[in-house]
Amino acid sequence: MPINILMPALSPTMEKGNLSKWLKKEGDAVKSGDVLAEIETDKATMEVEAVDDGTLAKIVVPEGTQDVPVNDIIAVMASEGEDVKAAGAGASASKPAAAPAEKSPEKAAASVAQDKTAAPGAAKDAAPHAEEGAKAPVAKGDAAHSNGRVFSSPLARRLAKDAGIELTRIEGSGPHGRVIARDVEEAKSGKGLKAPAAAPSAAPQSAPSMSDQQIRGFYPEGSYDEVPHDSMRRIIAQRLVQAKQTIPHFYLTMDCNLDRLMAARETINAQAPKDKDGKPAYKLSVNDFIIKALALALQRVPDANVTWTEGTMLKHRASDVGVAVSIPGGLITPVVRDAHLKSVSTISREMKDFAARARNRRLKPEEYQGGTTAVSNLGMFGIKDFAAVINPPHVTILAVGAGEQRAVVIDGKVEVATVMSATLSTDHRAVDGALGAEFLAAFKLLIENPVMMVV
Numbered sequence: 001m002p003i004n005i006l007m008p009a010l011s012p013t014m015e016k017g018n019l020s021k022w023l024k025k026e027g028d029a030v031k032s033g034d035v036l037a038e039i040e041t042d043k044a045t046m047e048v049e050a051v052d053d054g055t056l057a058k059i060v061v062p063e064g065t066q067d068v069p070v071n072d073i074i075a076v077m078a079s080e081g082e083d084v085k086a087a088g089a090g091a092s093a094s095k096p097a098a099a100p101a102e103k104s105p106e107k108a109a110a111s112v113a114q115d116k117t118a119a120p121g122a123a124k125d126a127a128p129h130a131e132e133g134a135k136a137p138v139a140k141g142d143a144a145h146s147n148g149r150v151f152s153s154p155l156a157r158r159l160a161k162d163a164g165i166e167l168t169r170i171e172g173s174g175p176h177g178r179v180i181a182r183d184v185e186e187a188k189s190g191k192g193l194k195a196p197a198a199a200p201s202a203a204p205q206s207a208p209s210m211s212d213q214q215i216r217g218f219y220p221e222g223s224y225d226e227v228p229h230d231s232m233r234r235i236i237a238q239r240l241v242q243a244k245q246t247i248p249h250f251y252l253t254m255d256c257n258l259d260r261l262m263a264a265r266e267t268i269n270a271q272a273p274k275d276k277d278g279k280p281a282y283k284l285s286v287n288d289f290i291i292k293a294l295a296l297a298l299q300r301v302p303d304a305n306v307t308w309t310e311g312t313m314l315k316h317r318a319s320d321v322g323v324a325v326s327i328p329g330g331l332i333t334p335v336v337r338d339a340h341l342k343s344v345s346t347i348s349r350e351m352k353d354f355a356a357r358a359r360n361r362r363l364k365p366e367e368y369q370g371g372t373t374a375v376s377n378l379g380m381f382g383i384k385d386f387a388a389v390i391n392p393p394h395v396t397i398l399a400v401g402a403g404e405q406r407a408v409v410i411d412g413k414v415e416v417a418t419v420m421s422a423t424l425s426t427d428h429r430a431v432d433g434a435l436g437a438e439f440l441a442a443f444k445l446l447i448e449n450p451v452m453m454v455v
Contacts, residue, residue: 001082002057002074002076002078002079002082002087003054003076003077004049004076005036005072005076006070006071006072006073006074007019007039007052007061007068007069007071007076008039008046008048008074009070009071010039010041010044010046010365011201012142012237014070015070015283016067016068016070016231017039017040017041017068017070018041018065018066018067018068018075019037019038019039019062019063019064019065019066019068020037020038020039020040020045020064021037021038021063022036022037022062022063023035023036023037023061024037024056025056025059025321026057026058026059027055027057027432028054028055029055030050030052030054030055030077031050032051032053033049033050034050034053035047035048035050035371036049036050036056037063037074037075039366040231040361041233041278041322043284044362044363044365044368045361045362046364050077052079053079054077054078054079054080054082055077055078055082055087056075056077057075057078057084057085057087057088058075058087058107060073060074060075060077061074061075062071062296066231070319076088076415077161078145081304084301091125107424118305130255143174147336148181150168150170151177151179151180152170152178152180153165153174153178153179153180155179155180156170156179156180156181156183159181159185160179160184161308161356163187165188166213169199170183170184174249174312174349176242180400182336189243192437203237208237232329232330233329233330236330236331236416239391239392242392243389243390243391245390247390247427248427248428248429249387249390249425249427249428250425250426250427250431250432250433251387252340252424252436252437253423253424254440254444255421255422256314256419256420256421256443256444256448257408257418257419257448258403258420258447258448259417259418260416260449260450260451261286261289261448261450262418264451265284265285265289265450268344269282269283269284269285274414280346282345282348282349283348284344284345284348285348286403287323287351287377287400288344288345288347288351289344289373289447289450289453290338290375290400290447291321291323291336291347291351291375292339292340292342292344292347292446292453293446293447293450293453294321294373294375294398294443295319295336295339295340295441296319296340296442296446296453297439297440297442297446298316298319298340298372299319300442301438301442303435304431304436304438304439305317305319305372305373306392306395306431307372307394307395308393308427308429308430313430316372318337318338318340318372319339319340320335320336320338320370320372320373321335321336321339321371321372321373321375322334322336322368322371322373322374322375322391322394323335323336323351323354323374323375323377324374324377325358325359327358327359327361328359332358332363332368333374334351334355334363334367334368335367335368335369335370336350336351336354336404354367371394371396373395373396373397373398374388374391374396374397375397375399375400376388376397376398376399377400378399378400378401379402379403379420380403383401383402383420384402384404384421385399385422385423386399386401387399387423388423388425389425390425390426394427395426395427395429395430395431396424396425396427396431396436397424398422398424398443399424399425400421400422401420401421401422401423401434402420403418403419403420405418406419407421420447422443422444422447424436424439424440
């Protein structure tokens, strides 16, 4: 029996993927565990392995194809002993049928009209109660409304107009809630008259974005180059819009004195063991200490180590810290698991490995999904301070600026110190102002006293 090879779901949020490369050709023998193809998601390039022995009979989706839906058939494999040509010939027949498109109101109306034509008996039965242009019968409780229309007799409409009464306020007593002349006469005396409908609340709506054509119209033709969005950029845009529209962001900023941390870092790096070539075993960065301090702060303020859901709050035991890494075309956030239990040197080694593989899009989904908080550091670009957008399902993210020399007052004296601004973005549903301030204060205490990270 032919074996269908489907576009795999490489992450919980993946809906489509790009088939970047086939590593097997039609007719090639395949063993279980062989790599068949490379699939590019919004974050990484993953390999698809065979789970059975057989022969690749038919490649349904050629390499280079973009936006292939999850669970679509991408190839068909013939089992051992099966006719390869027969298996390949049946590939198109085994391809899943596309889901029917949702009908527009106009098409739905046309469909209803066709159904009436096709069932004359049903139309005849309904004719005594229907008015020209009326659709399916409507329950009386709905006052015979259909898409804002009130079903009524011509006489009732004329009487209501003369009396200055809106038909929507009249309770219909005719067949299927239809408003008839008697209902209008009763409405004139106040009987059967509904209370005025409350004005709908003006829910805030996003301003409609301009179309591509409208935007191009602002610029002379030939004055720009068009670069299509890749899957990573599209997903990032989608998630950022989702975050800003659905998460009530709240921001808190503190300045941290880095003098003790800088001195400790210099000492630790100087004492790092070296190999035979004189290369140190590790070279710690300020960001490595920030990750460690953030993880320990979550342990000290466990109420901030949470994830919001509509039904409950997930209170995490471990501190899994995501770290924003810039890569060509976008951003990815690998997660340092159990960062509160790891040494700073271990965190440093993990981050160097993550960063190198992220730039080659070789991270596994489990290495960049999940996490309980995140840190974004733009200090290396000279940014003093900024506010980061929360990455769902996180409820916090720490934005870190550059450590710079500033004049500060210490024990009543103006001195020069290395100061770093840190801004905590919180989801106010889960971490409100007071809790966020407690969490940020715990981080500040640890970053200003790095010795406390080893006790």
